[in-house]
Amino acid sequence: MRKDGIPSPPLITALFWELSSLGSAIEALLQTGFTDAEIEALGVLSGSAFDVSGFLENAGVSRANAIYYNDCLQDGAVLLIVRTHHWKQHTAVEVLWRHGGMLPEREQRSVA
16 A cells, blocks of 8 residues: 555566576566556675665565565675556566566466
8 A cells, every 4th residue: 555545556576596487577568568667676786795684575575575686686686676556467577477587476376
């Protein structure tokens, strides 16, 4: 929920370990109608990552996933976040999965 009381769009998240896969996922999202404003990537290209678990929790990621993602970011992964409307969630999940994104278990069930 945003500070102004308006519900935030749901978050779809996926981890990527290869930048080429991340790039192709972003390109595919844009080609299927998602906007730049709906897509964010979080990672560190060089050096060590800072702790983002609190940030992720505040953004709407579950505590367990926020801790897991934080550990993966420390190991060099990139987290792709898609903020979208409910009716576009399934499309986002399918695109991320098709391009090699590691999805939380909840989203994995929706493409299985």
